[in-house]
Amino acid sequence: MAFGDQDASGPVFVKANVAGKNVTTGSFTPPSGALLIAFAWHDTAGGNLTNTSVVTDSLGLTWTRRATRSKQDDGAGAANGHIAISTAVATGAAMTVTTTGTNTGNPAGLYVRVIPGADTTTPMDATPVEGTTNAAVVSTSIVTATDGARCFLQVIDWNVAAAMTAGTGQTSVVSDAIGASDDRVYLGVTNAVTSPAGSTALSTGSPSTGNTNNWIGIAVRPAAGGGSVSGTAAATLGALAAGAAGTHIVSGTAAGALGVLAATASSTRAVQGTAAAALGHTTAAAAGTRTTAGTAAAALGTLAVTVIGRRTVLGAAAAPLGGATGHGDAGGAKSGSAVAALGVLAATIAGRRTVAGIAAAVLPGVTSPASGRRIVVGSPQSMLGGLSARVVVISSTALAGNAHGPLPVAPGAVTVHTVSIAGAIT
Amino acid sequence: MSARGKGELDPSPWYTRFADYRDRGISISFAFDDTTRALMDATVVREDECLFDRILIGVGEDGTPNSTPNVFVCGFGATVITAFTLAQHSLNTIFDVMTSLTAGRPPAV
Numbered sequence: 260m261a262f263g264d265q266d267a268s269g270p271v272f273v274k275a276n277v278a279g280k281n282v283t284t285g286s287f288t289p290p291s292g293a294l295l296i297a298f299a300w301h302d303t304a305g306g307n308l309t310n311t312s313v314v315t316d317s318l319g320l321t322w323t324r325r326a327t328r329s330k331q332d333d334g335a336g337a338a339n340g341h342i343a344i345s346t347a348v349a350t351g352a353a354m355t356v357t358t359t360g361t362n363t364g365n366p367a368g369l370y371v372r373v374i375p376g377a378d379t380t381t382p383m384d385a386t387p388v389e390g391t392t393n394a395a396v397v398s399t400s401i402v403t404a405t406d407g408a409r410c411f412l413q414v415i416d417w418n419v420a421a422a423m424t425a426g427t428g429q430t431s432v433v434s435d436a437i438g439a440s441d442d443r444v445y446l447g448v449t450n451a452v453t454s455p456a457g458s459t460a461l462s463t464g465s466p467s468t469g470n471t472n473n474w475i476g477i478a479v480r481p482a483a484g485g486g487s488v489s490g491t492a493a494a495t496l497g498a499l500a501a502g503a504a505g506t507h508i509v510s511g512t513a514a515g516a517l518g519v520l521a522a523t524a525s526s527t528r529a530v531q532g533t534a535a536a537a538l539g540h541t542t543a544a545a546a547g548t549r550t551t552a553g554t555a556a557a558a559l560g561t562l563a564v565t566v567i568g569r570r571t572v573l574g575a576a577a578a579p580l581g582g583a584t585g586h587g588d589a590g591g592a593k594s595g596s597a598v599a600a601l602g603v604l605a606a607t608i609a610g611r612r613t614v615a616g617i618a619a620a621v622l623p624g625v626t627s628p629a630s631g632r633r634i635v636v637g638s639p640q641s642m643l644g645g646l647s648a649r650v651v652v653i654s655s656t657a658l659a660g661n662a663h664g665p666l667p668v669a670p671g672a673v674t675v676h677t678v679s680i681a682g683a684i685t
Numbered sequence: 686m687s688a689r690g691k692g693e694l695d696p697s698p699w700y701t702r703f704a705d706y707r708d709r710g711i712s713i714s715f716a717f718d719d720t721t722r723a724l725m726d727a728t729v730v731r732e733d734e735c736l737f738d739r740i741l742i743g744v745g746e747d748g749t750p751n752s753t754p755n756v757f758v759c760g761f762g763a764t765v766i767t768a769f770t771l772a773q774h775s776l777n778t779i780f781d782v783m784t785s786l787t788a789g790r791p792p793a794v
Contacts, residue, residue: 266708272703272738273750273787276780285741285750285789305691317749355749366783419691430708435701438783441696 262376262481263409268295269373270356276438280360282367286317291351294377294479297322298413300437300444301341301607302364303329305417309362310341320347326387328473331362338471339392340417343439348379366438367577370446372411384408384480388461392472396426397463401476408478409449411459416443420469426462435523451469453478473671517652694722699779703788709735711759711788717779724778729759737788742776744785753785769777 268289275282280301285663289295297314310331314322322345327333329341343362358369378384384405401410411432414423423445425431433446445463453459461476696719702712709732716725729740738758745752755774757766776782 267706267736269706271705271788274701274783275785276783277785282785283744283749355751357748432704436695439780441691602726614745657759674703 261408261409263372263374263411263479264550266290266373266375270371272368272370272435274366274368274431274435274437274444276366277443278365280363280365280367281357282353282369283357284369285373286353286355286402287373288353289349289351289373290375291349292375292379293349294372294379294382295320295343295349295355295356296372296374296382296411296477296479297343297346297347298370298372298411298433298446299341299343299345299358299360300413300442301343301358301360301544302438302441303339303341303362303367303417304364304440305339306330307339307362308335310360311479312343312358312360312363314343314345314347314356314358316347316357318350318352320350320354322347325383325477326389326475328391328475333389333391336391338393338415338417338473340415340473342413342473342475343477344387344413344417344477346382349373354462361482362685364438366441368433368435368437368444370433372432373478374409378405378480378482381480384456384478387515388476390474392470394468394470395473396465396467397461397472399462399474399476400460401460401478402458403453403478404455405480406454407452407481408456408459409452409481410459410461410476410478411449412445412447412463412474412476414445414447414463414474414486416445416472417441418468418469418471419443421466423466424464426460426464428460429462450480454477573602632636694779697725697779699782700788703737705736707734709733711735711740712735713740713786715779715782722778722780723768724771724776724782725768726776727771729757729764731759731761731764732773733761736790738791739789741787741789742774742782742785750785750787750789756789 266289267514268287270284270287273284275536299312301310301312308330310329314324316322325344325346327341327343328337329343330337330339331341341360343358356369356371358367360367384403385401385408388399388401390399397412397414399412403410410430415421419440419442421437422434422436422443423431424434425447429447429449431445431447433444435444436442437444442604447463449459449461452579459478517621561584624659632679690794696715698716700712700714702710704710710746711727711731713727715727715752717723718725731738738760740757740759741750741753742755742757743753745754755776757764757770771777
């Protein structure tokens with residue numbers, strides 16, 4: 260996971276064509292402290308000079324408008340169609356985000372990027388660039404100031420030419436239409452952070468005829484203290500040790516081991532890639548997102564933590580798929596395929612714990628002396644693991660066990676038609 | 686794809702794709718009658734390991750897609766949603782599915 264990638268919690272693009280001129284994302288729960296960037300698109304009537312929009316959310320966060328491109332904001336020199344970029348900082352609570360237009364057309368679109376490890380005080384690394392391009396691809400650049408910034412290009416085509424594609428070195432995040440093909444909408448991101456800081460090209464690859472584009476380019480600044488190691492190594496791809504806040508990433512392909520990340524301060528830590536030997540692990544003693552994901556010919560590393568934070572081990576391993584152990588709230592997850600055992604999740608404080616996957620050997624359990632939902636689901640060739648919590652284990656069609664207390668019914672075949680839960684599960 | 690006039694609907698089918706954070710996507714393609722705009726079958730394609738497993742059309746009582754009654758859950762690969770099923774949700778023309786369209790994850794465990 261590189262800086263500026265969408266966090267796993269991020270919502271999907273949403274679009275609407277309603278009289279309220281608004282569109283709302285589904286609910287999502289971003290990590291606390293993550294930067295939220297709302298990219299909004301609104302249709303306009305031809306020649307309209309009074310169109311505006313505003314971003315709000317279900318938590319009442321403060322949204323700061325970073326850039327707008329429209330005839331209302333930029334005069335008759337701009338094309339029809341309205342785009343805007345706003346930012347806020349996540350609290351860690353579940354939320355939805357809405358953009359609402361005024362004097363716009365009904366069609367609207369909204370995409371929210373969730374970026375952990377960003378500088379939330381000064382998220383724009385450079386003054387946004389904006390402009391209008393007719394009958395040509397968008398081709399501009401932005402000059403970043405900080406090493407490791409990530410750049411985005413947002414575009415609207417009011418004239419409804421062909422769907423837009425990404426320019427060289429960029430990837431399309433959104434390329435769609437809103438309304439009854441009232442507008443084409445596009446968001447692209449550079450394939451990698453800009454390092455060292457400097458000029459970064461932002462462009463579309465097509466179309467180059469029939470389009471009337473309003474566009475905005477931004478660069479997102481990483482938090483101070485971040486670092487990364489990435490690439491392809493014939494032997495071991497190096498490790499990163501960090502004691503300060505910031506995004507720290509080891510990613511790539513290694514003929515040997517893929518390195519280890521060690522950190523004691525909160526923020527995003529990730530090890531991701533393919534390794535002929537072991538895929539390294541992340542160790543941390545402070546809150547923050549920790550991820551190990553990839554494919555390893557040997558073991559897929561372990562995640563160990565002692566305090567609050569999301570912990571995830573995800574991937575395929577020829578040896579055991581490592582475990583996640585935690586003594587803090589907030590839960591952990593493990594899923595994947597392992598030729599040997601699928602690792603164990605253990606926790607001593609409340610939180611959701613899940614083990615799911617396919618294991619040729621034992622699909623292990625979840626152990627926990629504290630309250631919380633605990634689930635083991637999977638298809639082991641030997642046994643489905645035990646649980647010592649308030650859980651029910653379902654193996655194939657058999658109700659296999661409930662270690663916390665007597666089962667409501669005797670173990671045996673299970674047929675589930677409809678389950679309705681009206682109150683709390685205790 | 687040729688340019689269309691402003692506000693002019695593209696010919697059938699109407700396609701859109703929603704990607705998760707690793708660009709694993711779920712797409713839906715609505716086939717419709719170009720003259721009457723009546724919906725025919727829709728095809729959902731969920732790519733391997735895509736986190737999104739459902740298409741959400743419209744919004745519910747809380748004004749968000751979360752509560753919409755029009756939820757179509759799909760497994761990996763291709764799933765056909767018939768015109769009859771769409772009609773049971775009062776989705777009869779291509780314009781009915783444009784009210785709010787997105788994808789969603791399975792409910793939290």
